[in-house]
Amino acid sequence: MKKQENGLIGIVIITHCNFGKELFSVAEEIIGNQEKVEVVSLFSNDNLDTARKKLKEAKEKVCGEKGILIFADMFGGTPCNACFSFIQEDKLEVISGVNLPILLKTFSLRSNMELSLLVKEICRKGRESIVDTKSVFLERLEKK
Amino acid sequence: MKKQENGLIGIVIITHCNFGKELFSVAEEIIGNQEKVEVVSLFSNDNLDTARKKLKEAKEKVCGEKGILIFADMFGGTPCNACFSFIQEDKLEVISGVNLPILLKTFSLRSNMELSLLVKEICRKGRESIVDTKSVFLERLEKK
Numbered sequence: 430m431k432k433q434e435n436g437l438i439g440i441v442i443i444t445h446c447n448f449g450k451e452l453f454s455v456a457e458e459i460i461g462n463q464e465k466v467e468v469v470s471l472f473s474n475d476n477l478d479t480a481r482k483k484l485k486e487a488k489e490k491v492c493g494e495k496g497i498l499i500f501a502d503m504f505g506g507t508p509c510n511a512c513f514s515f516i517q518e519d520k521l522e523v524i525s526g527v528n529l530p531i532l533l534k535t536f537s538l539r540s541n542m543e544l545s546l547l548v549k550e551i552c553r554k555g556r557e558s559i560v561d562t563k564s565v566f567l568e569r570l571e572k573k
Numbered sequence: 574m575k576k577q578e579n580g581l582i583g584i585v586i587i588t589h590c591n592f593g594k595e596l597f598s599v600a601e602e603i604i605g606n607q608e609k610v611e612v613v614s615l616f617s618n619d620n621l622d623t624a625r626k627k628l629k630e631a632k633e634k635v636c637g638e639k640g641i642l643i644f645a646d647m648f649g650g651t652p653c654n655a656c657f658s659f660i661q662e663d664k665l666e667v668i669s670g671v672n673l674p675i676l677l678k679t680f681s682l683r684s685n686m687e688l689s690l691l692v693k694e695i696c697r698k699g700r701e702s703i704v705d706t707k708s709v710f711l712e713r714l715e716k717k
Contacts (some may be wrong), residue, residue: 434702436612445599447705448592448673453587458617504704516710523706525618527645528672529592531703548705556700560648561692562667566660568710 438547439491442527443469443484443511444502449527456532463536465491471508477530480511488515496520496544498535498551500527522548530558582683582691583635586671587613587655592672600676607680609635615652617701617710619703624655634657640688642695644671651685667690674702 440463442449449468457463467487472479488497497520501509504525512523522544524531534554538547584607586593593612601607611631634640643662645653648669655669664672666688668675678698682691 434629445602445673446595448595448599449597451590451592455592458589459650493696501706503677504674504706505671508601509706512706512708516698516707521707523710525704525706526674526699527615528670528671528703529589530670533647548707550663552703552705554649555670555703557650558670559696559699559703560669561696562645562653562659562669563657563665563692566657566667567649571692 436540437465437493437515438495438536438544439488440466440539441469441484441487441491441497441499442466442532443471443480443499443508444527445471445506445508448502449500452527452529452532455529456536459531459532460530460533460536464494467491468550469508470561473509477507479511480507484511484515496522498539498544498547499523500531501525502527520544524548524555526555528555530559531555578640580684581609582639582688583632583637583641584679585613585631585635585641585643586610587624587626587643587652587677588637588671589615589650589652589684592646593644594701594707596671596673596676601671603647604677604680609637610616611635611688613652615655619651621651624651625658626632628655628659635716640666640690642683642691643667644675645669646671664688666691668699672699672701672702
């Protein structure tokens with residue numbers, strides 16, 4: 430059991446307010462409890478310095494030989510900008526624009542995939558997860 | 574002012590638990606207060622029937638001549654499945670896989686864009702919002 434935990438890519442979710450916390454909570458409810466995940470919530474009294482400090486602490490809690498994947502809520506927001514201080518570190522990757530399918534897919538793949546491959550796969554699957562749902566529904570209806 | 578409010582496309586955000594509520598709260602904090610938006614939170618005691626009922630009530634609160642755009646957290650989840658009961662209605666669209674950039678872009682565009690065009694634009698922008706942030710950072714660094 431311990432071996433598997435050590436083998437997991439560490440995950441940090443950094444967002445404005447409690448959005449990341451709720452997102453992670455929903456993901457765990459769907460897919461089960463997750464090891465090596467930290468959530469960083471930034472509030473109106475945080476600035477880039479405190480954001481970096483919180484992120485550094487979170488990173489240290491989940492770091493390991495397989496590396497760390499950080500999810501930020503939006504490219505260019507303070508949570509994402511805080512990541513830039515660490516982005517040149519080895520075995521550290523950042524994906525912006527996190528949503529629920531992205532988290533679920535990450536949790537299902539991270540024990541069996543190398544970090545750089547995981548990033549590519551998650552970006553691809555993440556983009557596919559944004560679905561014009563009415564069009565898909567009507568296409569399926571036509572095929573019946 | 575009233576004319577502008579009537580002219581807005583109505584928005585419903587339907588998700589597991591309070592994920593949608595927190596997401597909307599962050600979006601409002603960034604872009605300012607929004608009219609004609611309802612959030613539906615589904616909990617473990619909800620089933621497809623109660624989900625549909627909650628969604629119907631939310632729809633009725635934001636409906637108007639410009640139509641309604643519903644955001645669900647994930648294609649195939651209960652929040653999304655509840656939308657299928659209404660998906661053949663006129664001037665009603667559904668996008669699954671909502672994230673923060675999607676909401677912000679929607680709020681900035683919905684007063685000046687027709688519903689079917691908005692859906693296409695938001696799906697496109699939403700997919701672009703999922704960013705392999707380290708790759709983008711390193712590319713920019715190389716160009717300097």
